[in-house]
Amino acid sequence: MRSDVVRLYKVVHTWTGITAGMFLFIAFYAGSITVFAEPLARWVSSPAPVRLTALAQSDELIARTLAARPDAAKEFTLYLTDTEDVWTRLTWRKGKDDKTPWSAELSPAGEVRLAQSYRSSLADFVDNIHRTAGIPGANDIGETIMGVVSAVYAVALVSGLIIVLPSLVKDLFALRVGANLKRMWLDAHNVVGVVSLPFHIVIALSAVVFSLHDQLYDALDYVVYDGRLKSVMAASNPFNSIKKDERPAPMLPVNTLLERVKAASPSFVPVEMRYRNAGLRGASVQVWGHDTRYMTRGKGFAVISPVTGEIANTDYLPGREGTWTGVVATFFALHFATFGGDAVRVCYFLLGVAGAFLFYSGNLLWIESRRRTERRNGGPVIQKTSTRLMSAATVGVCLGAICAISITIVAAKWLNGRVANIDVWHNGVYYAVFVASVLWSFLRGAAAASVELLWLAAIAAAAIPFTTLFSWTSPALGMQGSASMAALGVDLVALSAALCFVWMARSAAHRVEYGPADSVWSASHRQLQEDAR
């Protein structure tokens, strides 16, 4: 590689990295947590106030609900699992954004009990932070910005690779720990970047698609499909595979439908059934579920007719998709870690955290490259305003997001059932902590704030297992911690994160007191002493 090309790509890498870095830090940190969205949902859930109707009574539940509330027939969902995040057996809502769905259960006496309650999901909130990097406003604004950020990120990745290519073999596994701290950070940045490059390329490209697909479809429709894309999409829609037919017809039992799906794909594990137009001949049921043997787009589903019992569409049934949806399902799986089970999820979690480290260390290197070093016997140095501001922003944004997510998780458990609209609280708590952290960092300077915010991060993470402990020891609090392995896993991860933050806070404090004084990372009183000398 010619050295002038490498120099040029260094500039590309610097500027793409520094613009996208902090957005990506938040997206990766929240994304790592989102990999374990289900355990998080189970951790925050309190057991349902009403005991779930036994699965064996599902047919009776459906029949009695439809008799009492014919409006539910248009679209309702039957949940098939019994984990603690499942809050009801049967539910229906008015439209997609209805936050107060109805639910139905059978009493021990066989009477149907209807209720309407406010539903919100902490896991969805963290997922939104992942998709928008916490950019406030309507979700699509944040997502569009993150689509552009992801494109910039892709350029940063390839340019970074081009820079390290000439010295790849020599430098890759050399982690030079020693007096030259910048060298060590650069080595660490390079090795994490190169080793996880395939993961990052997959994430960058898929994130561009997820964030900008509407715009990409519009462009394709205009240029290639000549305005006919809508009709192609409609012809592909699996929900259109059962023709509309409004004559009434009896429906087969739930178990029969599940057996038919099992026959079609024995390894598929159904978790919910979404009924449409129940009681009519044109009714359809989407049986949603998991299949760890295949690369899937999160949950897959089969469409089955509850009247005839015929499977009408398997375009999204893992292992039974056609060529086109099958290939695309692979791309989804590679982003969402929905393949290979828990082992792959753990890997994605670690790769995600390593990614967050990559962006953090990138910013540190930017700051370090612009550092003014003290000359021997020379006067004191004052760091550039740009590096002081960038270091404060990096500390405030990155650590602020970490603290904000932990505190939002803890608050969600404490406030569950105590406040009317928990969504407002999720947002309020997250942004209050995040904005306060950023302001704090600019006010106190990066050096002091890094130590203080790391301690806050440690306390906030430790509060997660302590919340569980409180909920067990003080039932009067009414929080009822879950004791499932999934929920305990959340506590365990949070506890180890807290220990990591303690370690980081202590070494940051050491650097502030004893590290080189001619640095944005040294205590301000030491910088002042330097000035006075």
Add this chain to the structure above:
Amino acid sequence: MNQIRRDWVSKTSAGVILGFSLAIGLAGLFAWLSPGGLATPNKFQLVMWLIAPIWLTTLTLCFFFSSGMRAWLWLGGVNLLAYAGLFACRLFLR
């Protein structure tokens, strides 16, 4: 050999604009020429997925051009070829 020119504005704009139109054009060619043709159900998703890798590969690598002018000429030329192909598909495969 001549020193490579930086030409930030012209190279970046070539990568962003012509890279994008090239990606749409090549994805369109794939839609027409892969088995089943344009209207095959479920194919449109994969077609859309092709845009990002083509676009971003072009954008990333276009700084290798020795000048912004060359980036515009080369990418413009490839674009012309792609859209000529797309036009031919429309004309003959419809």
